[in-house]
Amino acid sequence: MVAIVDPDEDLVRRVGQGDPAAAQTLVARKLPRILALAQRMLGDAAEAEDVAQEAMLKAWRQAPKWIPGKARFDTWLHRVALNLCYDRLRRRREIPTDTPPDRPDEGPAPDRGLLAAETGLRVAAALKHLPDRQREAVVLCHYQELSNIEAAALMEISVEALESLLSRGRRALRQALSDIAPGAAEGDGR
Amino acid sequence: MKAERLQALADAYGADLRRWPASERAFAESLLAGDPSLKAVLDQAAALDVLLDAAPAPKPSDALTARILAAAPQSRPRTRRFHLDRIALYLGAGWAAAACAGVVAGVGLTTHVTADERADAILYQSTLVAVDDTEVLG
Numbered sequence: 001m002v003a004i005v006d007p008d009e010d011l012v013r014r015v016g017q018g019d020p021a022a023a024q025t026l027v028a029r030k031l032p033r034i035l036a037l038a039q040r041m042l043g044d045a046a047e048a049e050d051v052a053q054e055a056m057l058k059a060w061r062q063a064p065k066w067i068p069g070k071a072r073f074d075t076w077l078h079r080v081a082l083n084l085c086y087d088r089l090r091r092r093r094e095i096p097t098d099t100p101p102d103r104p105d106e107g108p109a110p111d112r113g114l115l116a117a118e119t120g121l122r123v124a125a126a127l128k129h130l131p132d133r134q135r136e137a138v139v140l141c142h143y144q145e146l147s148n149i150e151a152a153a154l155m156e157i158s159v160e161a162l163e164s165l166l167s168r169g170r171r172a173l174r175q176a177l178s179d180i181a182p183g184a185a186e187g188d189g190r
Numbered sequence: 191m192k193a194e195r196l197q198a199l200a201d202a203y204g205a206d207l208r209r210w211p212a213s214e215r216a217f218a219e220s221l222l223a224g225d226p227s228l229k230a231v232l233d234q235a236a237a238l239d240v241l242l243d244a245a246p247a248p249k250p251s252d253a254l255t256a257r258i259l260a261a262a263p264q265s266r267p268r269t270r271r272f273h274l275d276r277i278a279l280y281l282g283a284g285w286a287a288a289a290c291a292g293v294v295a296g297v298g299l300t301t302h303v304t305a306d307e308r309a310d311a312i313l314y315q316s317t318l319v320a321v322d323d324t325e326v327l328g
Binding site for chain 1 (some may be wrong): 198202204208209212235237240241244246248254255257263265270
């Protein structure tokens with residue numbers, strides 16, 4: 001078995017020993033990533049904070065008993081955060097709401113142009129309305145910059161299945177955003 | 191066939207070759223170098239990448255960071271524990287010494303008292319003998 005090279009190994013060991021500087025470094029390194037993951041998976045800032053906090057607290061509990069070489073700590077932390085996100089997404093489906101789910105904002109007409117912030121909100125809304133598994137694939141590969149092998153392992157699917165989810169997800173995003181980036185939508189008729 | 195694979199990879203992973211499977215990057219680069227018209231495939235994927243990158247990434251609040259750091263593992267207070275251990279050791283040793291001293295003192299005292307009592311008893315018995323002799327002998 002090939003030993004896994006983990007850039008966080010030493011840091012996690014020091015965290016487990018109660019080194020406050022190491023804890024600060026780990027938070028600076030991981031919290032923004034995990035918060036972004038949760039925000040993009042859930043589309044809700046408050047829930048994303050809860051998930052990020054819970055994932056980091058689990059990391060604190062795991063650090064003293066972390067066994068190096070079995071897995072990358074970053075991958076483990078992503079797995080924890082994704083599980084927490086899926087718990088919440090499942091709960092949302094189980095609890096019916098009176099208000100219908102919001103649809104992506106069509107936004108202003110293209111000829112008026114969009115501010116960067118508005119573009120960002122449009123993209124976030126389009127991402128939120130992707131099917132969960134497509135969104136997860138796009139988030140892991142594009143935003144979290146995990147390799148295809150890491151992302152497929154996290155999602156417990158083959159690399160081929162991951163590529164299929166990614167292609168369908170990106171195609172849906174191109175269509176949803178075609179009015180603000182016509183260039184991105186070219187070739188959809190293939 | 192090769193161009194189709196390039197298109198499939200761009201559709202899945204976008205235009206940035208760093209996101210592509212490591213095993214296919216060299217293939218893609220050689221294909222693009224051999225046929226510059228294929229760059230259009232990457233351009234289309236890049237347009238969506240730019241849009242995706244416009245989505246805001248949340249910044250952790252100071253309050254969230256503080257809450258998480260407050261729960262971080264703490265190193266054990268080794269110095270203090272060392273002192274507590276020493277104090278416990280001294281207390282134990284003190285109790286043991288006191289117990290030994292008690293035993294020694296008790297034994298010594300008991301021996302002294304016993305000797306005195308024996309002497310008194312002998313003296314008493316000797317007087318009794320004297321009385322008896324007087325009484326018996328007249």
